[in-house]
Amino acid sequence: MLHLDGNLLPAEQRGAAETGLPELRKLIERTDVEGADFRESKLVLVGEGEVGKSSLLAAMRGEPFDPDRGSTHGIEVKTLELAGPGADPADAISLNAWDFGGQKAYRPTHQLFFTAPAVYVVVWKARQGPMQGFVDYWIDLIRRRTSDANVKIHIVATHVDAEGQHPKIDQAGIRERHGDLVGGFHFIDSATGTGIPALKAALWESAAAMPQIEREVPASWRNLRRNLIESGESYLEYDAYERRADAFGLDADAARALARIATQLGYWIHYPEIPGLDDIVVLKGDWLSTAVSLVLDDPATAGANGLVAHPRLGDLWDDPGRGPRYRYDPKFHPALVQLMEKYDISYRIAREPGRPESSLIAQLLDEAPPPLDDVWHAFGPRLARDAQLCEFLDANGAKAVPEGLMHQLIVRWHRRSLGRERFEDSVHWHSGFVIEPDPFSRALVRLEGQRLRIEVKAVYPEQFLHEFVRDLEAYAGELWPGLRLKRLVPCAGVCIDPESSEAGLFGMERLLSRRRLGKKTAECRRCWQDVPIDALLHRRPADDDEPGEAPNAPQGLDAIEQWTRTQEELRKIIGLLSDEAVQGPRFYKVELRDKGSWAKRLTHVGIRVVLWCEHSQLPLYVLDGDPSSGVFDIDVPREWLLKSAPLIRRTLKVLWSTVLPGGSVALDLLMPSFDPAAIENHLELAEESFKVIAEVGEDALAAEQPWAAGSASARSGAELRRLHAFLNKADPGYGGLERVQDRGRFLWVHRRFAGEYEPGVPTFDAT
Ligand SMILES: Nc1nc2c(ncn2[C@@H]2O[C@H](COP(=O)(O)OP(=O)(O)OP(=O)(O)O)[C@@H](O)[C@H]2O)c(=O)[nH]1
Ligand SMILES: [Mg+2]
Numbered sequence: 001m002l003h004l005d006g007n008l009l010p011a012e013q014r015g016a017a018e019t020g021l022p023e024l025r026k027l028i029e030r031t032d033v034e035g036a037d038f039r040e041s042k043l044v045l046v047g048e049g050e051v052g053k054s055s056l057l058a059a060m061r062g063e064p065f066d067p068d069r070g071s072t073h074g075i076e077v078k079t080l081e082l083a084g085p086g087a088d089p090a091d092a093i094s095l096n097a098w099d100f101g102g103q104k105a106y107r108p109t110h111q112l113f114f115t116a117p118a119v120y121v122v123v124w125k126a127r128q129g130p131m132q133g134f135v136d137y138w139i140d141l142i143r144r145r146t147s148d149a150n151v152k153i154h155i156v157a158t159h160v161d162a163e164g165q166h167p168k169i170d171q172a173g174i175r176e177r178h179g180d181l182v183g184g185f186h187f188i189d190s191a192t193g194t195g196i197p198a199l200k201a202a203l204w205e206s207a208a209a210m211p212q213i214e215r216e217v218p219a220s221w222r223n224l225r226r227n228l229i230e231s232g233e234s235y236l237e238y239d240a241y242e243r244r245a246d247a248f249g250l251d252a253d254a255a256r257a258l259a260r261i262a263t264q265l266g267y268w269i270h271y272p273e274i275p276g277l278d279d280i281v282v283l284k285g286d287w288l289s290t291a292v293s294l295v296l297d298d299p300a301t302a303g304a305n306g307l308v309a310h311p312r313l314g315d316l317w318d319d320p321g322r323g324p325r326y327r328y329d330p331k332f333h334p335a336l337v338q339l340m341e342k343y344d345i346s347y348r349i350a351r352e353p354g355r356p357e358s359s360l361i362a363q364l365l366d367e368a369p370p371p372l373d374d375v376w377h378a379f380g381p382r383l384a385r386d387a388q389l390c391e392f393l394d395a396n397g398a399k400a401v402p403e404g405l406m407h408q409l410i411v412r413w414h415r416r417s418l419g420r421e422r423f424e425d426s427v428h429w430h431s432g433f434v435i436e437p438d439p440f441s442r443a444l445v446r447l448e449g450q451r452l453r454i455e456v457k458a459v460y461p462e463q464f465l466h467e468f469v470r471d472l473e474a475y476a477g478e479l480w481p482g483l484r485l486k487r488l489v490p491c492a493g494v495c496i497d498p499e500s501s502e503a504g505l506f507g508m509e510r511l512l513s514r515r516r517l518g519k520k521t522a523e524c525r526r527c528w529q530d531v532p533i534d535a536l537l538h539r540r541p542a543d544d545d546e547p548g549e550a551p552n553a554p555q556g557l558d559a560i561e562q563w564t565r566t567q568e569e570l571r572k573i574i575g576l577l578s579d580e581a582v583q584g585p586r587f588y589k590v591e592l593r594d595k596g597s598w599a600k601r602l603t604h605v606g607i608r609v610v611l612w613c614e615h616s617q618l619p620l621y622v623l624d625g626d627p628s629s630g631v632f633d634i635d636v637p638r639e640w641l642l643k644s645a646p647l648i649r650r651t652l653k654v655l656w657s658t659v660l661p662g663g664s665v666a667l668d669l670l671m672p673s674f675d676p677a678a679i680e681n682h683l684e685l686a687e688e689s690f691k692v693i694a695e696v697g698e699d700a701l702a703a704e705q706p707w708a709a710g711s712a713s714a715r716s717g718a719e720l721r722r723l724h725a726f727l728n729k730a731d732p733g734y735g736g737l738e739r740v741q742d743r744g745r746f747l748w749v750h751r752r753f754a755g756e757y758e759p760g761v762p763t764f765d766a767t
Pocket of ligand 2: 053054055070071072099100101102
């Protein structure tokens, strides 16, 4: 058996493992046959603008010094061959050197390409003022993105001969803060060549010490990659790539595996799932970032607060006034837009007749916040309010807001923005935004110094807070593994500060551990009063995934409250079954086709499965106006029905409450002419069926104990997967439900809502 988890396999093989076992097997077989050493690693040059990064790389590559070198647009990737200390050619290491343009505007995008394993060079120039701060800044940026694993950082001062003095930097301080990550301090001059050989030797040492520098990969892979690097091409059409691969002895499967793995490693770009990128392999890592920099550098887009019409993008990406490196064949423009979306750089705004399709580049949003009176202060005066603050702490415990975080959050949450239908209604700026998680609640998210403050107005504001912070934690954990999220609870008026500034803040972890220890209060570090912990944590447990009590509203709750509870339960079910949603939908209802046959205890029973849309929370037959749409009569093993009963019951309850008066907003808005009684009839049938299942099931349950072992979610998931297999036989298209992604999670929605999640291939027409 192959053990694929953990870090036992080198990255290529892990990549192959993720793409499927057959490919992995093939890779391993090939390695046995024709394994060859592959000494290659990544070098990343960073630092402020114009400190001499590109000149340094040129000097190391043995190119003549160019006193009039232009500033780097985006990223340039070049190879740097380093010979080992002896003359043995087998010691040579080939580095892919990534030279980043230092302009501030590029930083949020560039750091996406800071990956490990890699040797980093932080370049500085000792002319003006204290450069120490900049050096620290870049080291921090690298560490946040890489969580220190497999990273070495060299700190290089340029212009040393030109300056005529040895620049000073607090080496001891930097070593103290960053420890073993620091590979060394170097002082060079690219114009005269001073210090260049010694630096190259030091970089070789660091690269040679990287784990997996000598990866065993098939010689055919290595030879193909070498050939492609040396050819200098930026991209290949997929069939040309296949032909080239074939010439190096790679069949179609192996070529596809290599393309995917090289994408995962950040060398190439090939996304078979993005239309337009499926038929090319981009060979240069800087291809996308340069395209993004052309947009970021565009004064017109900046002047429009980041709003750019696609024809304008078309002009920027194929400007006859620029050199070939900055021109992109228009057939790739749609793919570029989709890649920017994939990296949360931009999103497409709602289409309007007479206006060309447009995107918002979040990084170029206005610095000044818009007036918040109407959209926030006046909103929902009777709704409950809650707030939380988040801090990001680095390995040294220092606070740091990840660069570009706010822009990425704006893109990530744009489906809840106020401008969903009319872009002009959006409320967002450089460091904040207002969103509407659902029709009855709003949230204001903004940067406050080094903290992110999230305020919510809703019936149960803690629900959204919980969802948002959890999403933030997962997202930040992926992008900035070197940072840790710390949650803070404001005193929210509990604080007895004489100025009632309500500025007291309590660390969430501290409150929770105090409570676990049985303590009832926590001391406020602002007013030094003991504040009741329960008052600070007026939150209900939100992550229990056991079937909670029904969302049926207790007496006295009004429609909005009931609606909110229903949504919460829906979200829980969606979250509980998120892995299974890769394969198929989660919302369905079951009726027994013949209740009598259930009692006969045959091994199989006839059921009717009715599929629901997870977006509108309505059955497909309602949305399609066709009683047979999304309705399947199938035979299933009796034992499946017994095991699925808990999930069926839980889903049934919540589907019921969506059609109760006030339950589903969607029904009134989307289907004003539809009579809810029709759904009610269906649900009644399902409920009766469920009663029959449960009654006759009791003794069977006792005998078979299908509900006994494992956690509820694991069991429900397994049974749901079986249902997908049954339905697949009847209709692999699941009645036309489409799978879409929202913040990395899958949803199954009616096709008419799919466009809200996945806007399709972008268009570049003038209207
Ligand atoms: N005398 C001297 N000049 C240098 C040295 N390094 C760079 N320069 C000059 O400084 C200017 C900027 O150098 P670049 O290498 O373009 O700087 P960069 O860091 O790549 O700049 P960006 O790409 O804009 O971030 C150029 O005009 C170089 O000729 C050095 O070591 N000595
Ligand atoms: Mg440069």
